[in-house]
Amino acid sequence: MTPQDDQRLLEIRNLKVQFALEEGTVRAVDGMNLAIDRGQTVGVVGESGCGKSVTAQALLRIVPKPGEIVEGELLYYRPTDGDGGNLHVTDLAGLPANGDEMRDIRGNEIVMVFQEPMSSLAPVYTIGHQIMEAIGLHQHVGKQEARERTLEILQRVGMPQPSQTIDSYPHQMSGGMRQRGMIAIALSCNPTLLIADEPTTALDVTTQGQILELMQKLQNDFGMAIMFITHDLGVVAKMTEYVTVMYLGKVVESADVDTIFHDPKHPYTKALLRSMPRMGVKSRRLEAVTGMVPDPFHVPPGCPFHPRCEDFIAGRCDAEEPPWIETEPGHGVRCVLYE
Amino acid sequence: MSSTNSPADVDSGRSVRETPLLEVKGLRKYYPIRRGFLSRTRGYVKAVDGVDFTIQRGETLGLVGESGCGKSTTGRCLLRAVDATEGQVRYWISDETGWTDIYQLAGEDLRRFRQFAQMIFQDPFSSLNPRMTLLQIVGEPLTVNRLASGEELEHRVADLLRRVGLRPEYMKRYPHAFSGGQRQRIGIARSLALEPNFIVCDEPVSALDVSIQAQTLNLLQDLQEEFHLTYLFVAHDLNVVAHIADRVAVMYVGKMVELAESDDLFDNPLHPYTEVLMSSVLPPDPRIKTSQIEMTGEVADPANPPSGCYFHPRCQYAEDRCRHETPELREVRPSHFVSCHRAEEITLQGVI
Numbered sequence: 001m002t003p004q005d006d007q008r009l010l011e012i013r014n015l016k017v018q019f020a021l022e023e024g025t026v027r028a029v030d031g032m033n034l035a036i037d038r039g040q041t042v043g044v045v046g047e048s049g050c051g052k053s054v055t056a057q058a059l060l061r062i063v064p065k066p067g068e069i070v071e072g073e074l075l076y077y078r079p080t081d082g083d084g085g086n087l088h089v090t091d092l093a094g095l096p097a098n099g100d101e102m103r104d105i106r107g108n109e110i111v112m113v114f115q116e117p118m119s120s121l122a123p124v125y126t127i128g129h130q131i132m133e134a135i136g137l138h139q140h141v142g143k144q145e146a147r148e149r150t151l152e153i154l155q156r157v158g159m160p161q162p163s164q165t166i167d168s169y170p171h172q173m174s175g176g177m178r179q180r181g182m183i184a185i186a187l188s189c190n191p192t193l194l195i196a197d198e199p200t201t202a203l204d205v206t207t208q209g210q211i212l213e214l215m216q217k218l219q220n221d222f223g224m225a226i227m228f229i230t231h232d233l234g235v236v237a238k239m240t241e242y243v244t245v246m247y248l249g250k251v252v253e254s255a256d257v258d259t260i261f262h263d264p265k266h267p268y269t270k271a272l273l274r275s276m277p278r279m280g281v282k283s284r285r286l287e288a289v290t291g292m293v294p295d296p297f298h299v300p301p302g303c304p305f306h307p308r309c310e311d312f313i314a315g316r317c318d319a320e321e322p323p324w325i326e327t328e329p330g331h332g333v334r335c336v337l338y339e
Numbered sequence: 340m341s342s343t344n345s346p347a348d349v350d351s352g353r354s355v356r357e358t359p360l361l362e363v364k365g366l367r368k369y370y371p372i373r374r375g376f377l378s379r380t381r382g383y384v385k386a387v388d389g390v391d392f393t394i395q396r397g398e399t400l401g402l403v404g405e406s407g408c409g410k411s412t413t414g415r416c417l418l419r420a421v422d423a424t425e426g427q428v429r430y431w432i433s434d435e436t437g438w439t440d441i442y443q444l445a446g447e448d449l450r451r452f453r454q455f456a457q458m459i460f461q462d463p464f465s466s467l468n469p470r471m472t473l474l475q476i477v478g479e480p481l482t483v484n485r486l487a488s489g490e491e492l493e494h495r496v497a498d499l500l501r502r503v504g505l506r507p508e509y510m511k512r513y514p515h516a517f518s519g520g521q522r523q524r525i526g527i528a529r530s531l532a533l534e535p536n537f538i539v540c541d542e543p544v545s546a547l548d549v550s551i552q553a554q555t556l557n558l559l560q561d562l563q564e565e566f567h568l569t570y571l572f573v574a575h576d577l578n579v580v581a582h583i584a585d586r587v588a589v590m591y592v593g594k595m596v597e598l599a600e601s602d603d604l605f606d607n608p609l610h611p612y613t614e615v616l617m618s619s620v621l622p623p624d625p626r627i628k629t630s631q632i633e634m635t636g637e638v639a640d641p642a643n644p645p646s647g648c649y650f651h652p653r654c655q656y657a658e659d660r661c662r663h664e665t666p667e668l669r670e671v672r673p674s675h676f677v678s679c680h681r682a683e684e685i686t687l688q689g690v691i
Binding site: 047048174175176204205206207208209210212213231232233234235236237238257258261262271272273275276277278279280282283284285286287288289290292293295308 | 405406518519520521548549550551552553554556557560575577578579581582583602605615616617619620621622623624625626627631634637638690
């Protein structure tokens with residue numbers, strides 16, 4: 001497979017990740033497709049259990065056991081040094097998870113910022129130590145230079161008083177500062193893709209705004225692509241260019257951000273948008289999505305959303321898997337209503 | 340919502356349109372900081388630092404603010420889930436008893452008060468005992484207060500479960516078999532078991548998925564109408580609070596900085612901190628471009644708050660006076676209270 005254009009960075013093709021548990025097999029990701037271009041910001045939206053975080057873990061090959069990639073390709077268009085800027089296509093799904101190549105990519109070219117900055121930083125090391133560790137792993141520099149680079153990166157992520165903070169422990173910092181520290185670790189090398197998994201969910205609104213603005217600024221500076229995993233539609237609207245909506249391991253809709261918010265097609269996307277309370281819009285009752293997300297061992301047959309769907313067609317939605325339909329270029333939806 | 344429109348006056352002289360259920364005066368909760376070998380007290384974290392407000396019968400008062408501002412502690416002090424350091428919390432329990440100061444209650448009286456006021460917790464995963472069945476969890480308040488047992492208990496629990504949208508057949512199951520939204524319903528059923536009048540909802544939907552949030556908010560509203568409940572709704576999500584609350588109070592570092600009718604607060608905020616908070620909310624629409632007001636510095640340390648107005652180091656409107664004089668919460672417009680020296684001079688941006 002050759003890339004159509006040299007802008008392509010990553011293609012997820014028919015990714016399936018399963019967890020074989022005693023109670024049964026959980027199909028956490030069940031046929032995920034997604035393409036990310038260089039420098040693009042893509043949002044992956046969905047509720048808990050929809051498979052958005054597992055997709056990210058698959059990309060980094062850190063799916064926790066007993067989870068396994070059982071099918072699909074993770075094509076990474078990797079820039080190669082000294083080859084005239086040629087791209088080298090690597091299927092991340094085919095690499096050994098702890099092999100040299102994957103270790104070279106993980107944390108260096110593809111990096112991740114996690115949700116909970118308190119639990120994803122080591123409490124017994126200073127923030128400076130943790131950034132220097134990342135630099136030391138991937139770049140051959142001396143201690144002194146690593147420290148200088150660390151100071152520089154702390155400055156770039158807007159850490160107050162970098163020369164003092166570099167020797168602070170995570171518990172001495174506020175939530176916003178810790179998240180800046182996490183971003184600093186992620187950006188300490190030269191990533192092509194930053195995966196941000198709910199990076200602001202644990203933060204206060206005022207801090208959330210600062211971190212999001214920082215991420216936008218850094219994206220401009222570094223030119224990396226961002227895969228933004230979140231359930232917060234406000235964050236999606238502000239940060240992303242292209243949005244993929246997931247439900248129970250499947251992509252149900254994807255389109256550019258304006259289309260998702262103003263011309264959604266899938267009943268689930270529509271229902272989600274309608275159910276949100278909005279400041280300044282007064283309504284006595286919210287239009288709630290009925291029912292609960294089914295438990296992962298009992299995913300309904302056919303379209304997984306059919307028990308909660310307003311447009312449910314008996315005999316079709318509960319029997320056959322809906323096809324993926326392109327209603328217009330770049331706008332796809334998995335629903336029989338658009339056949 | 341049922342409300343008698345008698346203009347009852349709470350002795351502070353504030354204009355009150357309805358009948359009050361709860362009155363809070365000078366509420367303070369200080370946590371001592373102990374250090375050293377002898378654990379000497381070296382200072383206090385002023386979690387709640389002098390808060391006054393009233394809650395009307397049948398209304399929902401929203402309490403918003405960032406983490407650490409004291410909103411949850413305030414809610415807990417109202418139930419004596421934690422004991423306040425100072426201040427008065429008085430409930431109008433019935434017309435016969437009149438005002439009851441819960442900090443004067445002990446023994447049997449306090450136990451009786453606990454049937455009157457209940458709490459719904461944030462995290463439905465840690466607030467339910469995993470070793471108890473639904474029957475035990477929801478029925479516990481009834482058993483402890485010797486209000487029901489045996490078959491009668493099962494009937495009442497079945498009723499409660501049905502009322503919150505859970506199937507009574509699930510009564511013998513354990514919490515692990517339920518999703519987050521269902522668990523929150525279990526918690527709600529439990530809080531309703533003693534037929535309370537007043538419920539403190541502490542971030543009741545923030546741990547839930549978007550599609551489950553709306554259901555839960557609708558359920559809380561239905562229950563309020565059916566059982567004439569009064570809510571204190573503690574939350575950080577302004578979209579949620581704007582939807583559910585009749586009046587909204589904003590807290591910053593242990594103090595209440597603004598209190599007003601919900602619509603009035605969101606359309607015409609009077610405190611600069613409220614303006615910053617509202618500008619930080621991201622609208623779920625890529626066509627609306629908002630710009631967040633930049634705020635310098637970090638939230639003040641409640642153990643060592645700044646002089647004057649606690650918000651002055653981060654306030655873009657601060658002047659000399661704000662650094663020295665502590666502003667009082669005062670009624671600037673009818674039913675709109677704010678603690679800002681400059682409330683009359685500055686014009687702030689509300690919700691767009």
